[in-house]
Amino acid sequence: MNILSVRNVVKRYEKHTAVNDVSFNIPKGKIFGMLGPNGAGKTSLIRMITSITKADQGEILIDGEPLNALHPMQIGYLPEERGLYKKMKVGEQLLYLARLKGLSQKDARQKLNHWLEKFQITDWWNKKVGELSKGMQQKVQFIACVVHDPKLMILDEPFSGLDPINTNLIKDEIYEMNAKGKSIIFSTHRMEQVEQICEEIVLMNQGSVILEGNVKSIKNDFREDKFELEFDGHFPKDMLGESFQLLKDDETSCLIQANEGHDSNELLKGLMDRNIKINSFKEVLPSLNDIFIKKVGESNE
Amino acid sequence: MSKVNLIIGREYWTRVKTKTFLLTTFLAPIGIALFYAVLIFLMTRGSDKTKSIAIIDNAGLTENIELKKNNLVFDLSNQSLEELKEKYKAGQVDGIIELPPLDSTQAKYDIIYHADKTLAIDETSTIERMFRKPIRNFKMEAFGFEQSQLDKVETDIGISPQTINDTEKELSSITNLVSSGLGMAVGMLLFLVIMIFGTQVMRGVNEEKLNRIVEVLISSVKPIELMLGKVIGIGLVGLTQFAIWGILGLILSVGAMAFFGYDAGIGDMASNEMAADAMANPELQSKMSNVLKELMSINWAIILPLYLVYFLLGYVMYASIFAAVGAAAGDDVNEAQSLTTVVMVPLAAAFYIAISAAQSPDSTLAVWASIIPFTAPVVMPVRLASGPPAWQIILSVVLCVLFVLFLVWLAARIYRVGIMMYGKKASFKEIGKWILYKD
Numbered sequence: 196m197n198i199l200s201v202r203n204v205v206k207r208y209e210k211h212t213a214v215n216d217v218s219f220n221i222p223k224g225k226i227f228g229m230l231g232p233n234g235a236g237k238t239s240l241i242r243m244i245t246s247i248t249k250a251d252q253g254e255i256l257i258d259g260e261p262l263n264a265l266h267p268m269q270i271g272y273l274p275e276e277r278g279l280y281k282k283m284k285v286g287e288q289l290l291y292l293a294r295l296k297g298l299s300q301k302d303a304r305q306k307l308n309h310w311l312e313k314f315q316i317t318d319w320w321n322k323k324v325g326e327l328s329k330g331m332q333q334k335v336q337f338i339a340c341v342v343h344d345p346k347l348m349i350l351d352e353p354f355s356g357l358d359p360i361n362t363n364l365i366k367d368e369i370y371e372m373n374a375k376g377k378s379i380i381f382s383t384h385r386m387e388q389v390e391q392i393c394e395e396i397v398l399m400n401q402g403s404v405i406l407e408g409n410v411k412s413i414k415n416d417f418r419e420d421k422f423e424l425e426f427d428g429h430f431p432k433d434m435l436g437e438s439f440q441l442l443k444d445d446e447t448s449c450l451i452q453a454n455e456g457h458d459s460n461e462l463l464k465g466l467m468d469r470n471i472k473i474n475s476f477k478e479v480l481p482s483l484n485d486i487f488i489k490k491v492g493e494s495n496e
Numbered sequence: 497m498s499k500v501n502l503i504i505g506r507e508y509w510t511r512v513k514t515k516t517f518l519l520t521t522f523l524a525p526i527g528i529a530l531f532y533a534v535l536i537f538l539m540t541r542g543s544d545k546t547k548s549i550a551i552i553d554n555a556g557l558t559e560n561i562e563l564k565k566n567n568l569v570f571d572l573s574n575q576s577l578e579e580l581k582e583k584y585k586a587g588q589v590d591g592i593i594e595l596p597p598l599d600s601t602q603a604k605y606d607i608i609y610h611a612d613k614t615l616a617i618d619e620t621s622t623i624e625r626m627f628r629k630p631i632r633n634f635k636m637e638a639f640g641f642e643q644s645q646l647d648k649v650e651t652d653i654g655i656s657p658q659t660i661n662d663t664e665k666e667l668s669s670i671t672n673l674v675s676s677g678l679g680m681a682v683g684m685l686l687f688l689v690i691m692i693f694g695t696q697v698m699r700g701v702n703e704e705k706l707n708r709i710v711e712v713l714i715s716s717v718k719p720i721e722l723m724l725g726k727v728i729g730i731g732l733v734g735l736t737q738f739a740i741w742g743i744l745g746l747i748l749s750v751g752a753m754a755f756f757g758y759d760a761g762i763g764d765m766a767s768n769e770m771a772a773d774a775m776a777n778p779e780l781q782s783k784m785s786n787v788l789k790e791l792m793s794i795n796w797a798i799i800l801p802l803y804l805v806y807f808l809l810g811y812v813m814y815a816s817i818f819a820a821v822g823a824a825a826g827d828d829v830n831e832a833q834s835l836t837t838v839v840m841v842p843l844a845a846a847f848y849i850a851i852s853a854a855q856s857p858d859s860t861l862a863v864w865a866s867i868i869p870f871t872a873p874v875v876m877p878v879r880l881a882s883g884p885p886a887w888q889i890i891l892s893v894v895l896c897v898l899f900v901l902f903l904v905w906l907a908a909r910i911y912r913v914g915i916m917m918y919g920k921k922a923s924f925k926e927i928g929k930w931i932l933y934k935d
Contacts, residue, residue: 209929245715247916272715278708283510294502295716339712 196259198223198347198378199244204253206239213239215402216253221380221395223258226373228393228410229382230483232491235399237382238275241349244380245272257347268297271345275352275382277336279324285335286320289342296343303342310338314364329356337365341372348372349380354388366392386484396483398490405494406486414480417489420453422462425474434465450479499717500725507700507729512736521737525744547590547619550580555598557630565622581610591615593623598631600638605631674790675881676854682803683850683878690810690873691843693734694818700726701822701915702832710915719912723823724904727815734811752788799880802889809896810873814839816900816907823914824922824930831922846871850878857882867892869899906931 199221206214214236221227231237242248244255246267255262257269280288286307293303311317314334324332333356341348350369354362369392373379381393389396390410398406406413424430425448435441438457443450453462459478466473481489511517550571551558563570571589580592591611598605607627609615615623636646657671701723704710713722817839825832849871853862857879866876866884872892876884913930914922 242916247711247714267716270715272712274708274711274715276708276711278704278710278712280510280703280709281707287510291502291506292712292716295499295713336712 196223197221197256198225198258199380200256200259201240201244202254202256204240204243204250204255206236206243206248207251212402214243214250217399217402217404218253219397219404219407221378223378224373224376225395226369226379226381226393228389228396229380229399230384230386230389230396230487231399232384234401236402237399238351239402240399241272241351241380241382245270245349268343269346271340271343271348273337273340273348273350273353275355277333279332279336279339281325282323284320285322285324285327288324289335289339292339293342298343306342306344307338310342314338330358330361333357334361334365337368341368345377347378347380349382351382352384353381354383354385386482386487390483398487400491400494403494406490410483413486414483417481417486418478419481420458421479422451422453422459423475423477423479424449424451424462424466425476426466427472427474431466431469431471434462434469438462438465447474500721500728503717503722503725504729504732507726508732511696511730511733517733517737521740525741548588549591549593550575550583550589552577552580552592552594555595555634557595557598557627557634560630561626565626566618568619568622577610584611595627598634600635670786671790672882674787675794675883676857678791678794678881679857679878680851680854682880683847683854683874686803686807686810686874686877687843687847687850689734689738689807690814693730693811694814694839696730696733697727697815698818698822698832698836700730701819701911702825705823705915706827714915719915720908723816723819723908723911727812727819731808731811731815734807738807752784794881802880803877805893806873806877806896809893809900813869813873813896813900813903814843816904820907820910820914820927823911824917824927825914826918826922828921835922842870843874846874850874853878857884863888867895869896872896909933 197220201220202218204214204217205212217236217240229237229240239248243250244257244262246262246264257266260266283291289307290300290303293307294300298306308317311320316331316334319327319331319335324335327335337353340350353365353369357365369379369381381389383389393410395409396407396413397404408416421442427447430441430444430449430451438454439462440452440454441449442452451462453459459476463473463476546567546569548569548571550573553572553574558570558572561570561572563572570593575583577592577594580589583589584592591609591613594608594610596606596608607623633646636649637643641649704713704722710722717725821832821835821839825835846865849861849865852859853865853875856862862875862879863884865871866879867888873896876889876892880889909931910927913933914927917930
């Protein structure tokens with residue numbers, strides 16, 4: 196079952212098409228990465244999912260149902276541009292935002308207490324938001340996004356402006372909520388975070404999806420048959436040529452590229468035949484960052 | 497609907513609970529009272545420094561003259577100009593008035609004032625007024641009138657109104673004065689309140705846009721709910737302030753009636769000590785009690801609810817335009833200002849027409865301006881006290897209601913696009929396109 200299905204969605208603005216016939220599915224209970232350079236159409240798409248704007252064409256299904264007035268209550272949205280009322284107190288503000296999401300006064304109060312305790316910030320209740328630092332405001336905003344216990348969360352650059360400690364705190368929360376079966380859409384430019392956190396991704400550029408799927412299988416698809424070896428001595432030059440290329444050669448390790456039609460077994464066999472002691476061997480997969488740059492570059496051409 | 501209530505609640509309580517609200521609510525009336533007290537004090541006190549002025553009378557106009565008028569003290573010693581100039585140099589007089597011989601055939605008469613500094617404007621008019629009557633008497637006598645005839649020349653003219661059809665109604669010469677004064681006060685109050693609270697709506701909307709909280713809000717509620725919640729919430733703040741002022745005003749006016757002894761059931765209170773002072777000045781007392789009588793004869797049961805209706809219509813009308821402006825404007829102050837003119841021009845026009853309508857409530861301009869929706873919420877209340885025909889009131893209210901509905905719709909369309917539009921300059925052409933955008 197998919198928590199979110201985007202089907203042939205189009206969003207046009209006056210002079211350009213922000214989202215051009217985009218389709219993808221997000222399975223329930225996954226952490227899903229939505230990637231793309233600036234202006235790829237991510238925010239436009241998110242705004243349609245959160246019912247802020249409407250799609251010109253196509254449809255968006257939440258949990259199998261076409262988007263309706265009740266869905267915003269089941270979605271938690273942390274926009275990239277954070278914003279809170281500066282002059283309002285933290286408690287009043289969170290209470291207000293929680294109640295706008297449909298919680299009763301009592302429910303909201305209870306859930307907020309839980310979150311404030313969890314983040315150890317119960318003494319902030321009567322502080323004005325304007326008195327808090329930017330990182331502290333981020334935490335408040337994060338609570339506002341999750342307090343109504345949404346089944347789908349959309350986090351746009353959730354770690355920007357956070358120190359490493361708070362980054363970990365929020366990251367742990369994301370994992371914890373995911374473990375409870377919540378689906379999370381995670382939008383960012385920071386590829387190392389995506390690699391760490393997301394199971395599935397969709398890569399957008401200029402309003403279209405250019406790549407989607409499981410992070411591991413995408414990386415496999417983009418494997419370049421590069422291997423890193425550690426052994427004693429130098430790489431035997433007679434093995435190079437038609438079968439292998441030596442990309443890097445240090446004292447103790449080297450990076451080998453297997454040419455078309457040759458594989459790691461052949462490489463290991465050749466080395467073993469020559470009685471070379473291998474200390475370590477691994478395949479080097481391209482980073483998501485490399486894939487991102489490669490795909491975006493290709494699609495821009 | 498419950499979400500709109502939440503928004504209204506936030507807008508209301510975050511404003512009412514502030515110190516600024518308490519201060520303006522309770523200090524503003526005191527401030528206004530103080531302002532008038534100071535004004536009256538300054539007006540009655542006049543210039544502070546006495547000036548001694550010598551008069552050389554070559555026309556025989558100083559026979560019955562008062563020797564001290566306001567801050568001017570006159571010296572009629574009739575010394576020569578040369579002698580007086582010496583006294584001026586010695587600092588014994590502050591100026592010398594020379595009255596040249598008077599020719600009854602001349603329409604113009606120039607009094608010469610010798611001094612290095614000119615007279616102040618109020619001093620000039622004091623002197624002019626002082627000699628007006630002697631000069632006229634001089635001329636009349638020259639034309640052969642007798643003193644007994646001269647005394648009868650002056651006539652005190654009054655216009656005593658009598659109704660023709662409506663025999664029930666009792667009119668008095670001050671009816672117009674009272675209704676015009678009341679209209680003026682109401683018109684001014686409405687103008688100020690619409691402007692003050694409308695501006696608050698604009699600032700509130702713009703704040704939400706600039707600090708980006710609007711994106712979170714719009715993902716929970718519809719833009720129109722957010723806009724209406726804000727407009728209604730701030731309007732309720734205005735009504736609260738009105739209610740408090742109304743109660744304060746009622747207490748004060750009951751006090752005033754007791755003081756001046758108006759005999760409508762509370763007349764007995766006139767016998768108390770405070771009223772005794774007022775009794776000492778019977779002329780003032782009768783004037784005040786006439787004004788109170790006129791005020792009591794106004795049909796408040798109809799007029800007060802209409803004031804409220806026009807306040808609501810005018811407020812919602814302008815507040816929604818203010819909301820659209822706040823949504824369209826970015827953080828550029830100039831941009832916001834040029835957009836605000838759209839609201840300020842009709843509002844200022846309404847205010848100026850209201851001033852003229854207070855004086856002549858049945859002029860063509862006043863009648864039309866009280867029917868056309870942009871100006872009606874300010875102009876019609878001004879006319880209400882003078883009793884305009886019912887059809888005009890009904891037409892005006894109906895048109896206003898329709899217009900308000902249209903404006904709210906229009907403003908909501910601009911609002912929903914503008915509030916999410918960053919970095920783009922909101923020209924009028926651009927805003928025109930927003931109205932036509934689909935959702």
